[in-house]
Amino acid sequence: MPNHLDGNALAGVLSDVFTMDVTAARGRCGSCGRTAPVAEAMVYPDAPGLVARCASCDHVLVVVVTAGERLVLSLAGLDAIDLRV
Template identity: 55%
Template sequence: MTSHLDGNILSGTLAEFLVPDATMIEGRCGGCGHIAPLGESVVYPDAPGLVVRCNTCSHVLATIIDAGERLFLSFAGLTAFAMKRDQVEEPVSVA
């Protein structure tokens, strides 16, 4: 039997992935396969939200819509995310 946990187990992993500067997170374009930091994408702010496009092929990577009480994020145009990990800091000793 396969055991499972609820989605709350993702909290630490997602925090590690999303808390740093999110523009440094790399995404792989679903259109052309180009991998680049999100900060290198092309963003169009004139739609009812933000439209994020690949700087290589103009494929829509993401849409971000601020609907007042909710913020909608769609990364449907990305096939993967990647992030380089910084060196792990040494634990601080309080002696």
């Protein structure tokens, strides 16, 4: 049984941070350069945070941690996010 979900699992927590739906945006992997909707990433929810990885090369694209009353968000694994405004 796969232990990951698709990138739509990020929608709830990212909607607390961004006004636009980031899961509908196209993101470019900082490792392999694959450009795809964030919703196509592989999200591992059974961990101390949410970890989204590139569906092509497993590179960590997004990390979300609720650290007590703080939310720590890293998008460092994405070279770019292409949002429709």
